[in-house]
Amino acid sequence: MTNDMSEIANLKAGLIADIEAADTLEALEALRVGAMGKSGVITGLLKTLGPMSPEERMEKGPPIQDLRESVTAALAEKKGALEQAALDAKLASEKVDMTLPADHGAQGSVHPVSQVMDELAEIFADLGFSVATGPEIEDDWHNFTALNIPETHPARAMHDTFYFPDEEGQKKMLLRTHTSPVQIRTMMTQEPPIRIIAPGRVYRSDSDATHTPMFHQIEGLVIDKGITLGHLKWTLETFLKAFFEREDIILRLRPSYFPFTEPSVEVDVGYTLTNGQRVIGGDGDAPGGGWLEVLGSGMVNRRVIEACGLDPDEWQGFAFGTGVDRLAMLKYGMNDLRAFFDGDLRWLKHYGFSALDVPTLSGGVGA
């Protein structure tokens, strides 16, 4: 080993030791300038290579090149380490208490009545029923007469009707007592076959824990050829199974009387007592079970079909109606109807639904 070469080796060792010992980026930069700057040691050594003969350069060049590369690498590595340390230190100084609360915005909700109406619309969409609507301020022809409830019919006494004052030469106006007038309006404007549901507000002059002067109903109507009570039964079974999301829905059909249907059928659904609560599902005749009335229905009375200008010998169908609030109570377990209309934010938060709980057939209608 020549003297030169040991000098270079010493120089390399010294520089690398200095680089490793540098504790600031500034010190490191000074070392770089001292070694690789315009008048740095390594720069100086590199300059000596120029005038050499090729043979001499072949001999002396590689150690100097090695020195340059080693020092460059050491500088880069150290620079990275120092920058990392500086960043770590900076981040460490920026630490905050992440257990502090964050504002995630106000929580809104969809009312159970709206949610259940959306659920019903979804279920019936699958069965091919469209949605129809009608006015809440109705005339007595649509609400009663066309539905085969004449003025003196005792059935009018079953409805505690809200009336508006009589006006000279005007139809008698009232708040609809059921969604059934939508049946009439649909049959008068639409050609059969008809499959509709009509959800909406209805009104009766009644008020206690299970009755409010305003509540919600949904009406269903099918007018087609060859429709029978058997189709009604299947439709109601299918709908209630889908709505309650249970296969063990058992219906009890009882003959009843509604002027606008014949035969008329009242529908009870079996429940099981669970922790003192009536839970829909199971055989109502089983021990601990019982029946809850949920629906009124029947085959549309020929007179109603006729009143709407259709030929009852050609068209036949069924209709049903049920309380939306009541369905919501039975599915989601509320027990006081009045709370539905109180706007209590605590109740709405508990029983309401997230905006994204959109009922879908693929995702299940319940939320």
Next chain:
Amino acid sequence: MKFTLSWLKTHLNTDADLSTILKTLNAIGLEVEGVENPAEKLGAFKIAKVLTAERHPQADKLQVLSVDHGDGTPLQVVCGAPNARAGLIGVFGVEGAVVPVNGMVLKKTAIRGVESNGMMCSFRELELGEDHDGIIELSDDAPVGQVYADWAGMNDPVIDVSITPNRQDCMGVRGIARDLAAAGLGTLNAIIVPDITGVGPGPDVRTDDSDGCPAFFARSVKGVTNGQSPEWMARRLKAIGQKPISTLVDITNYIMIDLGRPLHVYDMATLKGGLVARKGKAGEEVLALNGKTYAIDETMTVIADDEAVHDIGGIMGGEHSGAQAGTTDVLIECAYFTPERIAVTGQKLALTSDARGRFERGVDPAFLDDGLSIATFLVTSLCGGTASEATRAGSPPSEQKVIAYAPARCLSLAGVDVAAETQKRILESLGFGVSGEASRVEYEDGMPVTVPGVWSITVPTWRRDVDGWPDIVEEVVRIVGLGEVPSTPLPRVPGVARPTATPEQLVERRVRRTAAARGLAEAVNWSFISEKEAAAVGGGEWTLANPISEELKVMRPSLLPGLLSATKRNVDRSATSVRLFELGRRYFRQGERATVGFVLAGEKSQRNWQSGKAQPFDAFDAKGEVVALLAAAGAPVANLQNFGEASNAYHPGQSGTLRLGPKVVLAEYGVLHPSLAKAFGLTGTVVAGEIFLDAIPGKRKSGFMRAPYAPPSLQAVKRDFAFLVPETVEADALVRAVKGADKKAIVDARLFDVFVGPGVDEGFKSLAIEVTLQPGEKSFSQEELEAISAAVVKAAQKLGASLRG
């Protein structure tokens, strides 16, 4: 309609047990509302005999009895009843019995130092009457040791069924029995109508109102003694909650419940001249049996004598002419009142009665003679006296209804195939007459052909409700049982699923869920509000004639009152931040308008560690909601114009409307007028808004579901402009002017700063606007940019604005 099991069994010969009967009643359309056996709570009360009675050593008013209750060991009982004495047979509650009147459990105890086991009971203690003067005294033949309720015939379940308005025939026990017999629960006992041999001419009755009362049949019975009804009748009436009054009155009640036939009995001593059924006269009044006076008019049918009205025909008798304790001569009325007339009169007088309930549904018009005979027979049997011949004034409707019915209809309407023979049996057992041919097979040229049968069905006189073939199907199906109807899948509508919601509904859904996602809770408020509330928001156009209360009287012209009331209730429950919305209708003469309303009250943000104090809502929060919800509803938000002129529900300087063109108002919003907030008891800033969904134009469907679009390849350029404008210039006007300066290049203009203060002259404000320029094919040249800037400044100058130096 209540009746007891034993009462039912006088008409129905059956072995069926109670639970089968109840189940069958439900199955055939006679809904069981309740069933109760009064004997169940009296099982521990036995007939007992007082053997000895001695004075209590410590108390004057008490006695120490020795009571035999049939188990051979007399018990010592301390008793305070004044009538307790040796030899008395009464009702004894043994240890452990629960006293019905107060729920007390009897146990061995000491009364004033003397041991007492059980209790001798009064009627009131057993809830069998009001009598509490002493303990019950039974007849000497009462069997000691037997359960009292069994001996007294109280072990007789009381069944309560709800009768639908079409089934007048089941407003009598016999009709219910007939239905049960048809359903296979035994046979209907024949009813033997007694033959009355009248003595002397019938009473002077007639009908002058053949529309309201086509038939008025009557007999008199002279020389009766009115007293207490016999035990069996009183017991049945009591069991179903009818208070026994006197034999004559009880007989009419009994026949009404037993046979569905209302009757009336007059005390002839109170009548002046004959009785006539006639139209009422304006100004007439009658004091009815319920103690109330009713004003009569000419639309009503009354029963009157020469001097006064005695009866609101078919609804309620008069107080003065009814049978009394001392009545000796009676006139029994058995009339037919027209259902429609009864309904109208009953509604007009707001008077309900058992008789009205039956007449307005239509009693059996062929049962007048029989009903009168049965009543006369019971009167003469129980009260003595001599019956007259019957007077038959007028005649009841006698139209025989015959319906053509094809048995195949049962399958085509109800979907259940019931054999013709079964249908015939059911109909006949319900009293229908069936004649004609069942369907049969005939051979035409050797080929079998089914000839559908058509029956001629005669409707029984007591079934006024049956008037078409669907009724016949209904009768068959309800007796066969709806359980037999096979569940038949509704055929699917061919093709793939199509949207079934209305466009309005789709908009409502989007808006509802957008509002909920933005932090608002959906409320459902009453559609009606008070007159005062309505007046505060411009007045309602529909006021109910018969509201349930003054608070719920006027159909709302605005959603705000309901929301504000709900807000107030929440504030009263210490809610600090209220964000409520409702989606519903407002009601006008011109129609019902779908509307979204919202109210924001209290804290917009709570005090918190980041920004310190709680922040209230301001008008721009309302505007923000309105814009977001309008966008969700599909309104062209960018094209809407800001106007002032919100209704006076709002702060005049901090409110506005958003319009499509100058006339179509899509929404109004702002800070609530402080006096309106105050009217609802709200303090602090309340902001609100309403969006009129029906004013938003619907989506137009064109070729594609989206307009064509390709993102521009060149980057947009932003330029800021600060203008000094007179204070009165509205920001929106300036932004619009700037935007319109070069409709091709300027794609957006956004106001980002408002400044008033040092450097801005009095009466002016500085508005800073960021303008976004979108180059088309090639980048803007310097000249082009300068030209656009010049156009912007020029457009602003028209509003009195100058570029700020």
